[in-house]
Amino acid sequence: MTWETIIGLEVHTQLSTCSKIFSGAPTEYGAEPNTQADAVSIALPGVLPVLNKGAVERAIRFGLAIGAHIAPRSVFARKNYFYPDLPKGYQISQFDLPVVGMGALKIQVEPLSGSSNGPGKTYEKVVRITRAHLEEDAGKSVHGASQGMTGVDLNRAGTPLLEIVSEPDMRSAAEAVAYAKALHTLVRWIGISDGNMQEGSFRCDVNVSVRHKGEPLGTRREIKNLNSFKFMQQAIDYEVQWQIDTIESGGKIQQATVLFNPDTGETRAMRSKEEAHDYRYFPDPDLLPLDISEEWKEQMRATLPELPEARHTRYMDQYTLTAYDASMLTSSRDMADFFDTCVSVAGPANAKLAANWIIGEVSAQLNRDGLEITQCPVSPLQLSSMLIRIADNTISNSGAKEVFRTLWSEGGDADVIIEAKGLRQVSDTGAIEALVDGIIAANADKVAEYRAGKDKLFGFFVGLAMKASKGKANPGQLNEVLQKKLAG
């Protein structure tokens, strides 16, 4: 019998507001401990929360981007539990009436290398998103800050979060990672979060269970706080195998929260608190219901950019790019904008050429230098003028690489570089024919061998001709002329 893996994700994404969700304290990352913790953040008696409009706007934008129902009225609730980094004794969250209802995200699933159940080929899948709700973040506990004591930094307390809960629609680590990546792209694309995973702006909890195909859902275990896609894949792979092994050796899965240890590659259950899930939610009497008018919603809709999914489709339809190319180009809005600018300058006919260069050479150099596309030393305009010269046969591909290297390190203009370096290729048929004639005359023996059936010699003639032209002969034309002349 084959095992089936069932995965659902809960993602906490930090919203990019400058102030906290219920107070005017700053949210900047990395400040000295407790210097951004105001009276509301540290829960001094008598303080009251006042909701940040910017946080609500971001939640609405997200809801619209996943085609979800935006609740005309949603309610904040208290989630009660005791922990030192939660000074009120409760977290303000949303429970039965969240701001964003059911939506969906279309994802491109790529096979993962080394994943036990990764599929073989890229395919499309729709993951349903159950809900997304607004809540405040807790502070940070610093263990071992002082002998026998725990330090508490409340700078993060009250930072706005959008918790995005998916349906258990994913069936492999590859699908879970593809969904998390698509979500990560989307929140940055629509400008609601910086998505910085190292700083905890995008944290994933993964619910994993296994079952025999067709049977009811198995008991799930929740892997907490994964902050890298690589760890997510490793954690899921390990967890799935562990659950299968446990059941096959006669054991039973207990519902539990587990942590992934990147050093050992293993997941391990946290000490279970018997009342851990007894949060006693109730509507927060300090906050009135949140009303979102049709008008406000439409205002927010008007501010949304063309979404990654729409661009993906457009690139495939309009420019006949492959799904892979379209996925690479829509991996971030900056990347897609870079490509769009190139196409607007170089023309739609050169879209595939632009895609190849951006996904290939440009991305490789950016990676090498540790730069973002927004910091690319070669502007879309500079790149486009070079692409135009490739397309009109002024330069060969190898000539273009040299132009690109120069643009990268010294800047300038493609046309000027082409002239200065003498990279203009010879596309004059007469000149190429004369050159080929010379080679044929000087190598009569090889020509005879070739004509006698030694096809491999063709490369030898290409090499000679290229050398004779100092690398400037248009390769396509050269091939054509050589073939014709060698045929006799």
Next chain:
Amino acid sequence: MSLSIADVQKVAHLARLAMNNAEIEAAKSQLSGIFELIEEMQSVDTKGIEPMSHAQDLSQRLREDKVTETDQRGLFQSIAPQVESGLYLVPQVIE
């Protein structure tokens, strides 16, 4: 509906309230009384009435996303039992 001693003990534990047996007994009868009131209210026909989440039929006012608070750590920490390097200290919590 009436509560059991175990119910009261559980709620007290969740709320981190230390209660002796006499207090638990007293709380049990008081809480049971509240449940009786709720039961009485349940008998009211509320069909077609939209539930409210707040006693006031108003909607939440929002503030602009602006930083209005300045650092007052020194003042706030002057009343904290123990601080170190800007951190509030509490008895060790082990995960």
